[in-house]
Amino acid sequence: MHNVVFVLGPPGSGKGTICAKIQENLGYVHLSAGDLLRAERQREGSEFGALIEQHIRNGSIVPVEITCALLENAMNNSGDAKGFLVDGFPRNEDNLQGWNKQMTGKALIQFVLFLSCPVPICIQRCLNRGQGRTDDNEESLKKRVETYNHQTFPIIEHFEKNGLVREVKSERSVEEIYADVVEVFNQTAKV
Numbered sequence: 001m002h003n004v005v006f007v008l009g010p011p012g013s014g015k016g017t018i019c020a021k022i023q024e025n026l027g028y029v030h031l032s033a034g035d036l037l038r039a040e041r042q043r044e045g046s047e048f049g050a051l052i053e054q055h056i057r058n059g060s061i062v063p064v065e066i067t068c069a070l071l072e073n074a075m076n077n078s079g080d081a082k083g084f085l086v087d088g089f090p091r092n093e094d095n096l097q098g099w100n101k102q103m104t105g106k107a108l109i110q111f112v113l114f115l116s117c118p119v120p121i122c123i124q125r126c127l128n129r130g131q132g133r134t135d136d137n138e139e140s141l142k143k144r145v146e147t148y149n150h151q152t153f154p155i156i157e158h159f160e161k162n163g164l165v166r167e168v169k170s171e172r173s174v175e176e177i178y179a180d181v182v183e184v185f186n187q188t189a190k191v
């Protein structure tokens with residue numbers, strides 16, 4: 001059984017940054033759904049490259065069959081991790097249902113780390129990110145924020161109803177955020 005912490009929040013809220021620190025210090029393995037999709041897009045011979053690029057630019061969500069298969073493969077290939085940080089997933093109802101269908105009995109959701117941050121700050125961070133991403137531009141960001149508000153936030157609310165959400169405000173320094181994140185892991189991660 002894989003232990004899983006979902007990490008959600010608007011684009012630019014700092015999910016990748018905080019996950020890297022958790023991986024380094026707490027021994028969880030960081031799996032970014034976006035990074036896995038970008039790698040699949042680049043993989044020679046992938047039949048999904050064009051479809052993935054289309055969704056990424058458009059700020060829409062890739063069908064779960066693709067994303068969940070990438071996540072499950074990555075978990076199975078990571079050896080004996082004490083847990084996985086699944087960053088940027090599930091982002092919509094399709095993601096959630098596909099995960100439940102494919103991973104029930106194989107993964108245990110420990111909690112959902114929700115990095116909350118005002119959208120204008122998130123947009124500014126993405127525009128300054130400097131990773132050359134095809135979706136860190138004003139037009140794609142507008143669509144990504146819309147997708148977040150209409151599709152991802154309801155998923156966070158769903159987990160909230162189940163008592164699984166741990167919110168950490170991320171309009172602060174990485175050090176301040178991380179200190180609260182460690183508290184959350186100390187309180188709730190059963191390892």
Ligand SMILES: Nc1ncnc2c1ncn2[C@@H]1O[C@H](COP(=O)(O)OP(=O)(O)O)[C@@H](O)[C@H]1O
Binds near residue numbers: 010011016125126
């Ligand atoms: N707490 C923070 N304060 C200021 N900038 C941050 C903070 N956390 C992350 N960043 C920067 O914001 C950008 C987006 O961060 P990232 O971790 O990639 O977010 P996400 O994965 O949620 O999109 C990056 O350039 C990162 O260096």
Ligand SMILES: Nc1ccn([C@H]2C[C@H](O)[C@@H](COP(=O)(O)OP(=O)(O)O)O2)c(=O)n1
Binds near residue numbers: 010089
């Ligand atoms: N579960 C996911 C995660 C990401 N994607 C696609 C669509 C997203 O806008 C892009 C980028 O996701 P990523 O998590 O890397 O973006 P942020 O870190 O939130 O800025 O990838 C997806 O289709 N399904």
Ligand SMILES: [Mg+2]
Binds near residue numbers: 016034
């Ligand atoms: Mg990210």
